[in-house]
Amino acid sequence: MRNAVELVAALTSRDLRLRYQGSVLGWAWSLARPLALGAVLAFALGRVLGTGVTVEFLLAGLFPWFWFQGAVQGAAGSFIGNGGLLKKVRFPRAVLPASAVLGATLQFGLSLPVLIGFVVWAGNMPTAAWLGLALVFGLQLGLVMGVGLFVASVTVYFRDLEHITDVLLTLLFYATPIIYSVDLVPGEYRWLTYVNPLAPIMEGWRSILLDGALPPAGHLGASAVLTAAALAAGWAVFRRLEDGFADAI
Amino acid sequence: MLTPSDGEVVLAARGVSRRYPLAVPGQALKTTVLHPGQAFAAWRRRQRRELWAVRDVTFEVRRGEFFSIVGANGSGKSTLLRLLAGLSKPTRGTVELHGRVSTLLELGSGFHPQVSGRENVIMNGLLMGRTKREMEALLPAIVEFAGLREFIDQPMRTYSSGMYVRLGFAIAAFMEPEILLVDEVLAVGDAKFQEKCYDHIAKLQAKGVTIVMVSHDLGAVERFSDRAALMERGRMVAIGPPRKVVGLHLERLAETSPEIRQAIEEGMAADEERLRRLLDEDPEWAAAFAAALEGNPAFHEKLRQQQAGQGAKTDARQD
Numbered sequence: 001m002r003n004a005v006e007l008v009a010a011l012t013s014r015d016l017r018l019r020y021q022g023s024v025l026g027w028a029w030s031l032a033r034p035l036a037l038g039a040v041l042a043f044a045l046g047r048v049l050g051t052g053v054t055v056e057f058l059l060a061g062l063f064p065w066f067w068f069q070g071a072v073q074g075a076a077g078s079f080i081g082n083g084g085l086l087k088k089v090r091f092p093r094a095v096l097p098a099s100a101v102l103g104a105t106l107q108f109g110l111s112l113p114v115l116i117g118f119v120v121w122a123g124n125m126p127t128a129a130w131l132g133l134a135l136v137f138g139l140q141l142g143l144v145m146g147v148g149l150f151v152a153s154v155t156v157y158f159r160d161l162e163h164i165t166d167v168l169l170t171l172l173f174y175a176t177p178i179i180y181s182v183d184l185v186p187g188e189y190r191w192l193t194y195v196n197p198l199a200p201i202m203e204g205w206r207s208i209l210l211d212g213a214l215p216p217a218g219h220l221g222a223s224a225v226l227t228a229a230a231l232a233a234g235w236a237v238f239r240r241l242e243d244g245f246a247d248a249i
Numbered sequence: 250m251l252t253p254s255d256g257e258v259v260l261a262a263r264g265v266s267r268r269y270p271l272a273v274p275g276q277a278l279k280t281t282v283l284h285p286g287q288a289f290a291a292w293r294r295r296q297r298r299e300l301w302a303v304r305d306v307t308f309e310v311r312r313g314e315f316f317s318i319v320g321a322n323g324s325g326k327s328t329l330l331r332l333l334a335g336l337s338k339p340t341r342g343t344v345e346l347h348g349r350v351s352t353l354l355e356l357g358s359g360f361h362p363q364v365s366g367r368e369n370v371i372m373n374g375l376l377m378g379r380t381k382r383e384m385e386a387l388l389p390a391i392v393e394f395a396g397l398r399e400f401i402d403q404p405m406r407t408y409s410s411g412m413y414v415r416l417g418f419a420i421a422a423f424m425e426p427e428i429l430l431v432d433e434v435l436a437v438g439d440a441k442f443q444e445k446c447y448d449h450i451a452k453l454q455a456k457g458v459t460i461v462m463v464s465h466d467l468g469a470v471e472r473f474s475d476r477a478a479l480m481e482r483g484r485m486v487a488i489g490p491p492r493k494v495v496g497l498h499l500e501r502l503a504e505t506s507p508e509i510r511q512a513i514e515e516g517m518a519a520d521e522e523r524l525r526r527l528l529d530e531d532p533e534w535a536a537a538f539a540a541a542l543e544g545n546p547a548f549h550e551k552l553r554q555q556q557a558g559q560g561a562k563t564d565a566r567q568d
Contacts, residue, residue, distance in 0.1 A: 085359050
């Protein structure tokens with residue numbers, strides 16, 4: 001166990017260092033995408049379309065979204081990207097997606113002060129409800145790990161899944177209340193947000209940071225059940241398939 | 250004979266077989282959509298195309314033994330080693346291992362060219378199940394053995410292939426394994442380092458480490474192993490004293506390849522040009538040739554007899 005933890009830490013630290021090696025701005029680049037998209041959307045949606053959506057509203061959704069996307073995509077390629085290693089060395093396979101997820105999570109953690117800066121600058125002071133962020137964070141981490149394990153394992157045998165995942169992530173971005181709020185979803189489509197485990201999580205980030213209130217317990221509970229199911233399914237599929245990785249890659 | 254036949258069995262393969270599906274070109278999406286019947290038939294065909302890379306292999310290795318596996322390319326010896334290493338599961342049969350296994354399947358597996366040798370050593374150790382602290386303790390000995398003291402903090406992309414080999418071997422060898430599985434890697438280093446590696450393996454063996462090696466270096470197989478086995482088309486066709494097994498291997502090589510037989514009959518070097526071509530094109534043959542010249546007096550003797558016989562015949566004809 002100690003070994004597995006050290007291995008994940010070493011892999012993650014190596015990947016993060018290599019990613020920003022030789023770049024002047026370094027990890028600050030991980031802020032570029034959510035900030036740029038936030039600025040553009042604030043202009044397009046807020047000013048051009050006149051919806052009145054604010055920058056902090058968008059950023060409170062975009063920062064966690066890019067964490068989700070980065071972690072799932074990173075995990076998805078973590079087995080097929082390390083074929084040589086899987087073929088030649090015997091080690092606990094789960095460390096590869098785990099380290100991809102940890103890397104994306106650390107990047108999100110480092111960008112969190114920037115997000116909180118925006119939130120506070122917009123006049124939202126921290127409240128006791130902010131403790132609930134830990135819950136939302138935990139839910140999203142579990143969801144990402146479950147989805148990541150599943151996608152990474154199945155992609156070894158079915159390469160198309162990597163591309164399917166990219167498409168699905170784009171759809172998920174718009175299907176989840178990230179650049180709009182749940183309240184705006186017409187009643188007849190509201191069920192979509194209940195079967196989407198990511199929706200209550202996104203709602204959670206925003207309602208805690210901007211309204212200082214936890215989302216309804218029912219929403220979080222539903223998300224927790226779906227997240228647990230995703231984690232269990234991801235792990236089961238991974239365990240079922242991992243023995244064949246070295247031969248299939 | 251060095252064989253420590255009294256030691257307990259630390260590695261056993263029982264009826265081990267491994268099947269692989271053979272790659273058959275897949276169907277384009279268009280065919281699948283437009284001619285589902287045809288696509289299904291092709292899929293069924295694909296399911297039946299298979300290769301038994303390893304067939305019903307059974308053997309035991311005892312503590313402290315040096316066991317070598319020889320065989321032609323594609324005979325299944327590397328697949329067998331992967332099965333022993335647990336990197337792939339046997340389709341049938343079982344593999345039993347008692348003790349900590351260290352494998353050296355390919356040099357530089359797990360090395361990342363962008364980071365330093367030091368970090369790669371630690372990462373390799375972590376991959377093999379060690380802790381960071383253990384690896385930091387082993388690091389000086391590894392670096393010393395590999396002779397990389399002044400380069401260990403350089404990124405590995407700056408290393409020569411010889412440096413890769415040295416570091417890779419040093420890591421596997423200093424992991425304090427109880428069973429060391431080695432696949433055809435020592436052939437890469439220079440002769441001096443090879444010698445150092447075999448010396449180190451001998452030291453490990455003296456400490457009771459069990460070694461299983463797959464090699465084309467027949468000279469080394471004869472010099473160092475206690476027992477050897479010959480693989481042929483997935484089957485283990487002979488197990489016994491290295492000299493006999495290597496001799497058999499060379500005989501079989503001569504039988505299977507008309508060029509090799511001809512070369513042997515012509516006294517190996519009679520047609521220098523053809524020999525050179527053979528050596529260039531067929532590494533298997535090159536290895537056999539090298540071994541025959543250096544490490545196998547029995548073969549040499551046979552060759553001389555053959556040559557003498559051939560010579561006599563030729564002479565007779567000329568007369």
